[in-house]
Amino acid sequence: MSRLRSTLFPYLLAGPYIALFAVFVAYPVGRALYMSLFDWGIFGPNAFVGLDNYTSLVGDSRFWSSFWITSGFAAMYVPMITVISLVLAVMLHRKLPGIGIFRTAFFLPIVINVAVAAIAFNWLFEPNIGTIDKVLNFFGLPGQNLLQIPGWSLFVISLVTLWINVGFMVIILLAGLENIPDELYEAARLDGSTALQDLVLITVPLLRPILLIVVVLSIVQAFQIFGEVLIMTQGGPFGSTTVLTMLLYEEGFERFALGRAAAIGVVITIIIATLSFIQFRFFRREV
Amino acid sequence: MQQRKGSQATRWIVLAVLAALWFLPLVSLVLFSFAPASEVLKGVFIPTQWTLDNYTKVLTETQRGVSVPTGIWNSTVIMVLQVVGILLLDVPAAYAFARTKFIGRNVLFALVLLSMMMPGILEVISLYDLMANIGLVNTLWGVILPGLPRVIGIFILRQFFMQVPRELDEAARIDGATDFQVFLKIMVPLAMPSIITVTVITALYSWNNFLWPLIVTNTPEAMPVPVVIAYLSADTSAVLNYTVILAAAFVTSLPMILLFLVGQRWIVSGMRPTSGIK
Numbered sequence: 001m002s003r004l005r006s007t008l009f010p011y012l013l014a015g016p017y018i019a020l021f022a023v024f025v026a027y028p029v030g031r032a033l034y035m036s037l038f039d040w041g042i043f044g045p046n047a048f049v050g051l052d053n054y055t056s057l058v059g060d061s062r063f064w065s066s067f068w069i070t071s072g073f074a075a076m077y078v079p080m081i082t083v084i085s086l087v088l089a090v091m092l093h094r095k096l097p098g099i100g101i102f103r104t105a106f107f108l109p110i111v112i113n114v115a116v117a118a119i120a121f122n123w124l125f126e127p128n129i130g131t132i133d134k135v136l137n138f139f140g141l142p143g144q145n146l147l148q149i150p151g152w153s154l155f156v157i158s159l160v161t162l163w164i165n166v167g168f169m170v171i172i173l174l175a176g177l178e179n180i181p182d183e184l185y186e187a188a189r190l191d192g193s194t195a196l197q198d199l200v201l202i203t204v205p206l207l208r209p210i211l212l213i214v215v216v217l218s219i220v221q222a223f224q225i226f227g228e229v230l231i232m233t234q235g236g237p238f239g240s241t242t243v244l245t246m247l248l249y250e251e252g253f254e255r256f257a258l259g260r261a262a263a264i265g266v267v268i269t270i271i272i273a274t275l276s277f278i279q280f281r282f283f284r285r286e287v
Numbered sequence: 288m289q290q291r292k293g294s295q296a297t298r299w300i301v302l303a304v305l306a307a308l309w310f311l312p313l314v315s316l317v318l319f320s321f322a323p324a325s326e327v328l329k330g331v332f333i334p335t336q337w338t339l340d341n342y343t344k345v346l347t348e349t350q351r352g353v354s355v356p357t358g359i360w361n362s363t364v365i366m367v368l369q370v371v372g373i374l375l376l377d378v379p380a381a382y383a384f385a386r387t388k389f390i391g392r393n394v395l396f397a398l399v400l401l402s403m404m405m406p407g408i409l410e411v412i413s414l415y416d417l418m419a420n421i422g423l424v425n426t427l428w429g430v431i432l433p434g435l436p437r438v439i440g441i442f443i444l445r446q447f448f449m450q451v452p453r454e455l456d457e458a459a460r461i462d463g464a465t466d467f468q469v470f471l472k473i474m475v476p477l478a479m480p481s482i483i484t485v486t487v488i489t490a491l492y493s494w495n496n497f498l499w500p501l502i503v504t505n506t507p508e509a510m511p512v513p514v515v516i517a518y519l520s521a522d523t524s525a526v527l528n529y530t531v532i533l534a535a536a537f538v539t540s541l542p543m544i545l546l547f548l549v550g551q552r553w554i555v556s557g558m559r560p561t562s563g564i565k
Contacts, residue, residue: 006466007389010383013380013382013470014379014380014383014392016375016376016379017379017380017441018380020376020435020436026402028413028433029402029405032410088302091298091301096295096298096299096302098299105305106305107547107555108309108313109309110554111540111543111544112544113494113497113516114497114513115514115517115520115536116516116536116539117312118517119520119532119536121312122520123316123319123533124311124312124315129327129328131311134331134332135332137330163309163312166309172559174559220404224406224407224408226408227513231520248408248411252411252415258416265410268406273404
């Protein structure tokens with residue numbers, strides 16, 4: 001009896017979680033794959049279409065435009081957040097007067113939701129009345145309507161995403177820095193190293209596994225960017241910020257082409273998985 | 288460790304400039320949330336007149352048919368139920384994954400971890416379809432339920448349970464404690480710091496989660512706070528009542544800012560990569 005109870009015990013503990021996981025995670029994933037094989041409208045499946053939703057994406061210029069916009073976003077965002085969070089982590093690692101306030105400045109956005117962050121940046125970049133234009137005017141320069149200029153608007157969105165996420169990356173990197181023994185820096189200094197040499201020759205190589213995680217996480221974030229775009233530009237101006245998730249949102253919830261939207265979701269997942277796999281495969285080895 | 292001459296001053300200046308830039312968006316938002324709408328059109332960095340009107344409007348009137356207090360209430364209910372639900376699910380499940388053996392344990396845990404890497408956008412279409420079928424669209428349960436099988440709590444608590452020494456439960460068992468007693472009387476109290484960490488980061492997630500609540504709620508009565516803010520900001524006459532939207536954004540962020548001030552160390556510990564990554 002007590003043995004039976006011991007055998008059942010783990011199932012009792014893990015069962016409820018596993019059940020909810022099955023219903024709200026595993027099943028929707030399976031169902032997304034299933035739906036992507038159908039012409040699926042608002043009232044359900046119309047016809048089985050095989051891989052047509054995928055093949056039609058390949059020939060769809062809107063899909064490629066979104067793909068390149070998202071890639072362009074990643075190309076701006078990933079290097080920016082990696083470098084800035086590394087520099088911040090190195091500077092925040094050792095004691096300094098006022099360090100508590102500095103940490104607060106970079107960590108506070110972690111608790112601000114994307115809608116509020118987007119509003120705050122909209123307000124900063126608002127033409128004429130926003131703080132950025134006021135600063136420009138103060139120096140006698142004309143105001144810039146950056147959110148209305150294709151190219152610049154994507155850059156402003158990458159700034160919001162950076163503002164929100166840098167604290168999280170700094171926390172990860174700080175944990176990594178704690179594992180680098182101080183003796184290494186002391187020895188290097190006896191040999192007359194500069195701060196830059198310390199960073200390039202000691203910190204970066206030893207932080208490599210953590211930096212890899214920062215890069216992979218930020219690529220994952222870049223390909224999932226959504227809230228900032230929806231609130232700040234709705235994909236505009238002229239479709240220049242219609243990232244892949246925006247395209248999915250439009251197909252799914254504005255055109256109700258649910259099968260096609262599901263296929264876009266699968267494609268986004270495959271892109272993210274492939275990029276993460278490549279990173280880990282090619283960069284982890286050399287550590 | 289002794290520092291280089293001059294390097295500390297440089298570091299301080301660079302950090303001060305960057306920190307000021309990082310504070311700027313919120314500071315500007317808060318300043319003008321206390322200003323009358325007329326101040327917005329003046330070329331001032333800091334408002335010259337102050338008022339609480341924006342906050343009175345936000346807290347007593349509906350804007351575009353949406354009530355901010357209703358949003359705050361919805362978010363509070365969602366947060367409380369998700370925190371309680373996630374703790375009740377995660378603590379036992381993490382313990383089972385860490386310290387018991389059962390068929391399929393490793394496969395299940397691998398699946399759970401794998402789902403952590405999966406983008407939320409993959410699920411929104413099929414999950415919406417599922418929710419529509421069971422009538423949970425535009426309900427708080429529709430927001431709450433899909434958030435319950437989150438992975439991060441399982442991950443943090445499992446990390447903790449794995450490093451509790453075996454001798455502890457063996458000693459208790461010799462004293463005649465059952466499996467369940469070992470779990471409840473010994474393990475759960477030991478796990479308290481990790482449980483607090485999971486509580487804090489779950490509260491943050493619940494209050495701030497945007498994508499799924501946006502998809503599943505489109506009536507004002509069911510919207511949680513971030514969806515309310517997004518809805519208000521889509522107002523085409525936004526410039527006219529910009530200050531009201533800023534006030535709504537700040538007042539709905541205040542609970543999390545307070546949580547940050549009180550619980551910063553748990554937020555940090557919840558985000559640090561534990562031994563799993565090292």
